[in-house]
Amino acid sequence: MKNNPDAIIIGAGVIGVSTALELTSAGLKVLILDRGSVASGTTSAGEGNILVSDKEPGPELDLALRSRNAWFELDEAIGGGFELEAKCGVVVARTELGVGKLRRLTTAQRQHGITAHDICSDELHELEPNLSPSIEYGTYYPQDAQCQPMLATARMLSSIKNRGGEFISGATVTGILVQGGRVSGVVTNRGRFSAPVVINAAGTWAGPIAELAGSYLPIAPRRGFILVSVPTRPLIFHKVYDADYVANVASNNSDLQTSAVVEGTKSGTILIGASRERVGFRTGIDFTVLRILAQQAIELFPILSDIQLLRAYRGFRPYAPDHLPVIGEDPGIRGLWHNAGHEGAGIGLAPGSAQLLSDGILGKSSFMSSDAFSPSRFTAELAK
Amino acid sequence: MIINHQILVLGGGPAGLNAAKYAANAGADVGLIDSGVRLGGQYWRHTGDISVDHAMHHNFDQGSLLIDAVLTNPQIKVYLECQIWSVSIVNDSIVLRSLFQIFQTQKLIIATGAYDRSIPFPGWDIPGVITAGAAQALLKGSGVIAGKNIVVAGTGPFLLPVAAGISRHGGNIVGVLEAAYKTSWVKGITTLIRSPFKIVEGFGYIKTLRKNKVELRFGHAVTAAHAGADGLLESVTVANIDRNFNVKSTYSLKCDVAAISWGFTPDTSIAGALDVRQRVNHDGSVIIEVDDDQRAIQSNALIEIYAAGESTGIGGSELALAEGAIAGLAAAHDPGISNQLRKLRRRAQKFAHTLSKVYPVASGWQSWLTSETLICRCEEVTYQTVREAAEELGAIDARGAKLMTRCGMGMCQGRICGRSISDLFDGNQVDRIQFASRPIITPITLGELAQEGLL
Numbered sequence: 001m002k003n004n005p006d007a008i009i010i011g012a013g014v015i016g017v018s019t020a021l022e023l024t025s026a027g028l029k030v031l032i033l034d035r036g037s038v039a040s041g042t043t044s045a046g047e048g049n050i051l052v053s054d055k056e057p058g059p060e061l062d063l064a065l066r067s068r069n070a071w072f073e074l075d076e077a078i079g080g081g082f083e084l085e086a087k088c089g090v091v092v093a094r095t096e097l098g099v100g101k102l103r104r105l106t107t108a109q110r111q112h113g114i115t116a117h118d119i120c121s122d123e124l125h126e127l128e129p130n131l132s133p134s135i136e137y138g139t140y141y142p143q144d145a146q147c148q149p150m151l152a153t154a155r156m157l158s159s160i161k162n163r164g165g166e167f168i169s170g171a172t173v174t175g176i177l178v179q180g181g182r183v184s185g186v187v188t189n190r191g192r193f194s195a196p197v198v199i200n201a202a203g204t205w206a207g208p209i210a211e212l213a214g215s216y217l218p219i220a221p222r223r224g225f226i227l228v229s230v231p232t233r234p235l236i237f238h239k240v241y242d243a244d245y246v247a248n249v250a251s252n253n254s255d256l257q258t259s260a261v262v263e264g265t266k267s268g269t270i271l272i273g274a275s276r277e278r279v280g281f282r283t284g285i286d287f288t289v290l291r292i293l294a295q296q297a298i299e300l301f302p303i304l305s306d307i308q309l310l311r312a313y314r315g316f317r318p319y320a321p322d323h324l325p326v327i328g329e330d331p332g333i334r335g336l337w338h339n340a341g342h343e344g345a346g347i348g349l350a351p352g353s354a355q356l357l358s359d360g361i362l363g364k365s366s367f368m369s370s371d372a373f374s375p376s377r378f379t380a381e382l383a384k
Numbered sequence: 385m386i387i388n389h390q391i392l393v394l395g396g397g398p399a400g401l402n403a404a405k406y407a408a409n410a411g412a413d414v415g416l417i418d419s420g421v422r423l424g425g426q427y428w429r430h431t432g433d434i435s436v437d438h439a440m441h442h443n444f445d446q447g448s449l450l451i452d453a454v455l456t457n458p459q460i461k462v463y464l465e466c467q468i469w470s471v472s473i474v475n476d477s478i479v480l481r482s483l484f485q486i487f488q489t490q491k492l493i494i495a496t497g498a499y500d501r502s503i504p505f506p507g508w509d510i511p512g513v514i515t516a517g518a519a520q521a522l523l524k525g526s527g528v529i530a531g532k533n534i535v536v537a538g539t540g541p542f543l544l545p546v547a548a549g550i551s552r553h554g555g556n557i558v559g560v561l562e563a564a565y566k567t568s569w570v571k572g573i574t575t576l577i578r579s580p581f582k583i584v585e586g587f588g589y590i591k592t593l594r595k596n597k598v599e600l601r602f603g604h605a606v607t608a609a610h611a612g613a614d615g616l617l618e619s620v621t622v623a624n625i626d627r628n629f630n631v632k633s634t635y636s637l638k639c640d641v642a643a644i645s646w647g648f649t650p651d652t653s654i655a656g657a658l659d660v661r662q663r664v665n666h667d668g669s670v671i672i673e674v675d676d677d678q679r680a681i682q683s684n685a686l687i688e689i690y691a692a693g694e695s696t697g698i699g700g701s702e703l704a705l706a707e708g709a710i711a712g713l714a715a716a717h718d719p720g721i722s723n724q725l726r727k728l729r730r731r732a733q734k735f736a737h738t739l740s741k742v743y744p745v746a747s748g749w750q751s752w753l754t755s756e757t758l759i760c761r762c763e764e765v766t767y768q769t770v771r772e773a774a775e776e777l778g779a780i781d782a783r784g785a786k787l788m789t790r791c792g793m794g795m796c797q798g799r800i801c802g803r804s805i806s807d808l809f810d811g812n813q814v815d816r817i818q819f820a821s822r823p824i825i826t827p828i829t830l831g832e833l834a835q836e837g838l839l
Contacts, residue, residue, distance in 0.1 A: 037780045044787045150787040154777035169780055230795060230827055267763070267790060272830075284659060285823045287472055287481070287838060294834040305831030311797060311824050 005031035005166070007197040007361070008186055010173050010209055012036075013043040014153045014347055015339050016201030018354035020165060021156045026362055030165040031193055032157070033186070035172040039153040042203050042346065045315020047226065047263070047271050048149045049239070050348040053089040053141035054246050056105065057112045059372035060324060064345070065113055066367050067352030068143055074152075074351055078159045082152035083266065089144030090127055092135050092300065093243040099137045102243040106139050115142050130235050130303045144239055146263075149347045176213035176336070183213065183335035197361055199337045204318040206326070206340035215330050218378055219341045221316035223282065225275045225289050227297070230308045231268030239263045240300060245274065249344065250323060254278035256289060260296035262304070270307065272297045274344065281316060317343045324373055327353050328360060331376035337361060338375045385485050386839075389415035389461070391715045392480065392489040394468065394654075397425020398701045399693025399708035400495030401450050406712030407493075408459035410720075415487060416460055417480070419467040423451045425497055426517065427701050429524045440524050440549065443585075469828045471654045476686040478658070479839045483832060486839055491688045491715045494655070494672060494680070495708060498648035498694035501669075503745065503804050505752045507609030508644075509761045512617025516546045516645035529555035531641030535620055537561035537606040538645040539743040544589035546643060551596040558639050559599050561622060563629065563646075564743050566602040606642055607631060607752040617642060629748025646745050649803055650695045656821025658682065660689055664813045667740045669803065670820040671697045677721065678711035690715050699736035706732055750808065759808070760801045762794020770808065781815040782806045797822050 007023055009016045012034035020030045034040070050068055055061040075084045093099040106116040117140040124138045125131055157167060168190055175187035176198060185194035200217075202209045210217040245259040256277040263271050275289045290312055298305050320326060320341035330336040339357045342349050356373070359366035393404045396418030404416040416423075424430055428447035430437040438444050454460055466482045471492075473479070480487040500515035507513065516536060522528040533556050536547040547560045562569075593600055605625050612618035619638045623631040650671050655662050661673045661681040672680050672691040680689040692711040693704035706729035713721045753759075755768035773779040773788040782805040785791055792798030792805055798819055806816045 037784050038778045039787070040784065150784075151777070154773075154779075154788060157778060158776060167778070169778070227830070227833075229830070267793075285470075285472060285657060287470060287474075287479075291833055291835070291838045294830045298830060298834055305834070306829055308827035308829050309824060309833055310795070310827050311793075311822070 004194045005029045008195040009199045011201035012038045013041050013203050014149050014350045017153045017156045018350040019339050019357055020160050022354040022358035024160050024163050024165050032167040033171040037169045038157050039150045042315050043149050048147045048347050050145040052114050052143045057108045062368050063352045067349050070351035078155055081155050083148040085146050087146045088238045089141035090138055090238045090240045091243050092138040098243045130301050132302055183333055197335050201339045204316045213333050220319050221281050222319035223277050223279055225314045227272040228311045229270040230310045236264040258292045260300055262297050319343050326375050327357050327373035328370050328375050331379050387485050387487050389413055389489050391491045393493040395495035396423040397427055397497050399704035401454050402705045402708030403493045403692055403712035404454050404460050406709045407716040408457045410716035410718035412716040414460045417463045417466050467826055469826045471657050474839045478687055493711050494691040495693045496651040496695050498650045500645040501647050501649045503646050503749050504759050506754050506757045509758050510609050510611045510617050513609050513642045516643045519643035520546045523549050533558045533639045534641045535559050535639045536643045539563040540647045548589035548592040551598055552592050557598045561604040562602050563605045568742050629746040648698045652695050652820050653822040653825050657823045662817045664816050665697050670816050677714035678707055703732035703736055760791035762796050763790040765789045765791040781809050782811050782819045
């Protein structure tokens with residue numbers, strides 16, 4: 001490139017590209033680097049969830065709400081083309097204990113700006129006629145949405161390129177240049193690049209990138225499988241999941257957790273998630289996990305029993321020990337910023353996280369405080 | 385129900401049959417699994433009616449002898465109509481799952497064969513356009529002639545037996561169009577001569593075609609298909625092509641069936657789930673890499689995986705038989721793999737290599753595509769859409785194109801279009817191997833997946 005960029009972004013996933021778009025809009029010249037191609041990591045391995053329903057009140061919920069609206073603004077701004085849809089969520093509870101927990105959650109969520117309608121049998125089965133008749137309680141979340149994350153990321157990237165930003169694929173970062181406690185650029189297999197700001201948006205692989213700079217981020221992979229059915233007539237009309245899902249997301253157990261998240265797609269297929277287990281970057285398919293997911297999906301929708309499974313895929317969510325994303329400047333190296341660790345919510349949280357980080361870099365006040373997401377929260381842990 | 389065998393052979397074609405036979409003769413307890421109703425695979429597909437089968441095949445004797453030897457061997461248990469839908473390694477054992485059984489073994493021989501390679505062209509989704517293998521399967525498996533006026537086209541030695549078979553049984557072949565040039569075809573003869581059996585076979589087909597006044601044209605290809613008012617195939621555009629497959633001139637040919645194949649694609653669907661090493665062969669196809677004993681390369685020392693036949697590279701039945709024999713003996717830990725057997729394999733490998741040079745598929749086929757040509761028929765993704773993914777959205781490989789356009793994501797899971805998409809992107813080895821991996825080999829219902837006891 002002719003002139004040095006104002007900022008280098010490591011990672012062309014939804015987080016890196018959203019951040020780059022935000023900085024581009026602020027007038028900065030960006031260079032995005034990825035060892036693969038656009039959205040070739042975790043971004044391409046999920047369902048494209050933009051959820052507010054699965055967040056307990058707290059900073060992540062505030063971020064999710066802002067992000068959800070930002071997605072719809074972005075859709076207008078770049079002319080769509082990424083299948084954004086206000087799909088709406090239906091969360092169901094199957095046990096008395098579950099109903100109680102769900103009702104407490106929705107009460108708290110409503111106080112924090114979420115629209116959540118508690119519904120009973122008739123309304124529930126009107127929304128989802130194929131739902132098991134034994135399920136009588138649920139909540140309807142009109143703000144839950146969905147997009148096609150590969151297309152969203154690719155469309156944002158073209159918008160950045162049209163405005164002078166650059167992207168180099170197949171560029172593996174092998175070193176981060178630091179002088180006197182300040183970042184000055186990166187070394188890659190495709191050459192050296194200088195910039196006063198470097199953003200680590202490497203998702204599940206953000207830990208090793210931080211390490212290159214002599215810093216520390218405890219981000220680990222949390223594996224998940226998704227089942228995909230053959231195309232069918234419309235059977236499932238919202239994003240439907242079991243209230244246990246919220247507890248699973250928040251769990252710190254490294255063992256397998258599963259709770260069915262079931263939805264129909266525009267292409268006619270039905271997607272079934274979600275499993276969570278911390279087994280490193282283990283490849284291959286664990287059919288026990290697939291079996292449990294199928295069982296749980298059939299418990300919600302008995303009609304699925306006769307629907308054929310076409311394929312299954314897996315991804316690695318970037319997991320931070322406290323389940324919160326890492327958004328902010330590195331505590332030890334000035335100019336090195338992190339935007340990673342969004343676990344399974346990266347698509348939904350991307351535009352808000354990008355705005356928060358960009359405001360931080362530009363020294364502007366933002367729509368919320370980023371303190372809860374600060375990378376410095378791990379420094380104490382490191383000292384131990 | 386869990387079924388255990390010392391050695392499991394997956395696929396009952398020439399390679400699998402011979403592997404099972406040799407392993408059993410060396411004393412092993414063998415399970416042979418095939419999805420078909422009868423053993424024999426695509427090569428020895430048959431109706432079960434002896435008089436019909438001998439008429440349909442030029443050398444069914446060899447096949448029926450081998451099938452009988454396997455069926456009567458008390459050391460071999462045969463599982464027919466057994467479709468394996470997934471394979472994985474569980475607790476240091478290889479587990480294969482069918483709808484009704486779970487098979488468990490420490491030693492697996494992969495003999496899953498190959499299927500026809502298709503390349504996209506305008507109109508290839510019109511009813512009446514089929515693969516040469518489909519025309520052959522109809523004839524050999526059911527005694528049915530695919531249509532009234534049949535064009536056989538594409539490239540490879542396989543076109544001749546398909547055309548000759550149809551012609552011999554009263555079907556009207558309106559043309560055999562071989563894309564390869566006659567000169568390169570003749571060059572291959574020097575190798576063909578070293579395999580006298582093959583040359584007699586080849587001349588036999590040509591004699592049949594001559595006798596029935598069927599025209600065999602070299603350097604020609606079907607580059608477009610056209611439907612009539614009823615939506616069915618009515619004619620094809622035949623092009624005189626150069627060596628890079630670029631069109632020089634065209635004419636039209638009336639037909640109701642066009643049986644078109646461009647060689648074969650090895651079926652390596654299960655290799656990814658077993659984590660065995662694969663590579664891209666000299667002809668661009670993804671194959672399972674094997675050592676001198678047909679053993680596949682993988683990291684678990686407690687299990688042994690072998691591969692034989694087309695899944696290790698397209699080579700025809702003689703090579704498949706030799707590889708199957710070696711794999712069977714090696715899996716049974718028989719020290720007596722003879723030099724003669726290895727020599728036989730080497731000769732067949734050379735033959736296969738020469739053939740692949742005689743019948744290349746050149747990249748010029750991409751010039752036959754129009755914006756509206758479907759690349760992926762399952763998801764109806766056009767060439768235009770794939771190009772936009774590359775030019776506007778930054779897809780640089782088949783995986784990226786798939787995730788952005790859904791090409792290769794439909795019912796066939798990229799079996800038909802995957803290779804062509806990789807070629808359009810001039811994909812690298814990793815991308816080609818990933819695109820050929822299908823952990824769910826065939827669809828099963830979620831109810832079946834949910835069954836308790838599934839490993």
